[in-house]
Amino acid sequence: MIVFLSGGTGTPKMVRGMREVLPDEEITVIVNTAEDLWIPGGFLSPDIDTLLYLFAGSLNTDTWWGIKGDSCHTHQELLRLGVDEYITVGDRDRAIHIARGEMLRKGLTLTEATLALGRALGVKARILPMTDSPVATMVRAGGREIHFQEYWVRHRGRIGIDEVIRRWEVPPRATPEVLSSLREARGVIIGPSNPISSILPILECEGVRQALRNVPVVAVSPFIGDSPISGPAAALMRARGYSPDSAGTCEVYAGLVDYFIQDIRDPFPVDGSIRADTLMDRPRIAADLASLSLTLLSKGRTRDR
Numbered sequence: 398m399i400v401f402l403s404g405g406t407g408t409p410k411m412v413r414g415m416r417e418v419l420p421d422e423e424i425t426v427i428v429n430t431a432e433d434l435w436i437p438g439g440f441l442s443p444d445i446d447t448l449l450y451l452f453a454g455s456l457n458t459d460t461w462w463g464i465k466g467d468s469c470h471t472h473q474e475l476l477r478l479g480v481d482e483y484i485t486v487g488d489r490d491r492a493i494h495i496a497r498g499e500m501l502r503k504g505l506t507l508t509e510a511t512l513a514l515g516r517a518l519g520v521k522a523r524i525l526p527m528t529d530s531p532v533a534t535m536v537r538a539g540g541r542e543i544h545f546q547e548y549w550v551r552h553r554g555r556i557g558i559d560e561v562i563r564r565w566e567v568p569p570r571a572t573p574e575v576l577s578s579l580r581e582a583r584g585v586i587i588g589p590s591n592p593i594s595s596i597l598p599i600l601e602c603e604g605v606r607q608a609l610r611n612v613p614v615v616a617v618s619p620f621i622g623d624s625p626i627s628g629p630a631a632a633l634m635r636a637r638g639y640s641p642d643s644a645g646t647c648e649v650y651a652g653l654v655d656y657f658i659q660d661i662r663d664p665f666p667v668d669g670s671i672r673a674d675t676l677m678d679r680p681r682i683a684a685d686l687a688s689l690s691l692t693l694l695s696k697g698r699t700r701d702r
């Protein structure tokens with residue numbers, strides 16, 4: 398079993414490549430849930446949805462969120478009725494959120510709900526929320542604390558941020574399913590996701606760092622030079638005191654990684670990194686990156702214990 402730690406864009410692109418190389422049954426994805434939100438009618442788990450749709454074959458890979466060809470009638474009608482739904486939710490996409498919301502209201506855990514939705518959609522891979530208790534990534538901007546989704550979707554990341562804060566009522570713990578998948582994994586891939594808003598929330602779940610000590614780990618940088626390929630990673634890295642580049646990414650993952658892959662175009666080399674084409678605008682490149690990661694993982698651990 399190969400296990401990915403994932404957000405909702407960069408790592409799913411690599412997971413798509415891995416599907417060319419391994420059967421879905423041999424892929425587990427541990428997914429960030431710190432961007433989850435209750436929305437009108439249901440519960441939105443954006444990163445989990447991207448992976449469910451990817452494995453179900455229905456993902457809109459132009460945006461890397463939502464279902465391809467989906468309509469937005471309910472969203473438009475809600476806006477007309479004065480509901481402040483700042484996230485565009487498709488109609489079929491909303492059905493998943495409603496189904497998930499119903500399951501949670503009936504007392505299922507997010508893990509149980511995710512596995513049930515996966516079965517209903519014919520997903521053969523294991524998609525696991527990092528934790529079953531609520532966690533939220535918030536940003537402090539101009540003296541106000543707002544949810545990450547509000548920062549990124551409503552404000553399109555155009556406001557300056559001073560701090561990234563994780564909020565919860567009980568400290569998040571990795572689920573038993575997450576811990577057993579890490580124990581049984583032949584390798585873990587920290588995909589090229591946003592280190593601060595997608596990967597750190599997973600690493601912050603109690604038990605994850607410890608579990609990563611015994612398994613080979615590959616990480617892929619989401620940066621080329623001082624820019625991410627997409628999204629607000631640079632602003633978030635700066636707000637947490639890291640340089641917004643591959644070196645900063647390496648620092649976030651210090652002590653956890655055996656092999657660090659950096660793009661061949663990156664002008665800022667990181668000592669000991671492996672260079673590869675990581676710009677996954679074509680599925681072939683993602684498949685090559687996935688194969689390279691498997692080769693590295695098969696060499697085993699190189700870190701000191």
Ligand code: GDP
Binds near residue numbers: 589595618626675
């Ligand atoms: P989010 O949940 O939508 O924020 O998605 P992720 O955290 O999974 O992914 C966002 C990160 O993916 C950004 O920091 C991008 O730089 C990175 N990314 C997107 N596409 C690519 C790609 O083709 N190659 C690499 N190396 N990184 C990518």
